[in-house]
Amino acid sequence: MSSTKIVVIVLVLVVVLFVVVTVYGSRKNASGTTTAKNFNLEDYPGLETLSRLLPSYGPKLEPEQMKQGPKVFERGAHLQFDLPLQPITIQILPDDDHKFRKAMFTLTPPDCAVIQYKAEGDVDPNLKNQTWPTEDSRQREKGTFWILKSNGTLTLSRKQLLGGPCRVTLE
Secondary structure (H helix, E strand, O other), X not given: OOHHHHHHHHHHHHHHHHHHHHHHHHHHOOOOOOOOOOOOHHXXXXXXXXXXXXXXXXXXXXXXXXXXXXXXXOOOOOXXXXXXXXXXXXXXXXXXOOOEEEEEEEEEOOOOEEEEEEEOOOOOHHHHEEEEOOOOXXXXXXXXXXXXXXXXXXXXXXXXXXXXXXXXXXX
């Protein structure tokens, strides 16, 4: 089979997948209008599966863009925080090259902590203060934040009722 035929087959599969996701989303959304405030990725399992299958090509929050007190984390470091009873505050350094950076966190065990992000400056109010998990969150093990290019802070707080270790990992 020639490479041209393979490319055509892959493109046809992508188009079919796009149509299926679009039709499924339109039926799912028939009862109301989805806005940025009420959008929940968990309501669209097809998109959630696609986001796991396809790698994210957007910029990620890197360890060297974060600091705790005077300590700036090293490039490529694998950040894990074993949370004490007191909250941990991490400063996010500005990044003028990227308007948004994606930060994904994993909690071990699930639902053992609350993560809050606060952006500084005049920014979109929907992204200025982000908290995860919320009462409406169904996913309590992995959370995603959209970190803006300005300075900001992350606060990692352990839930007081939990006995045993609680670890937050930056993916």
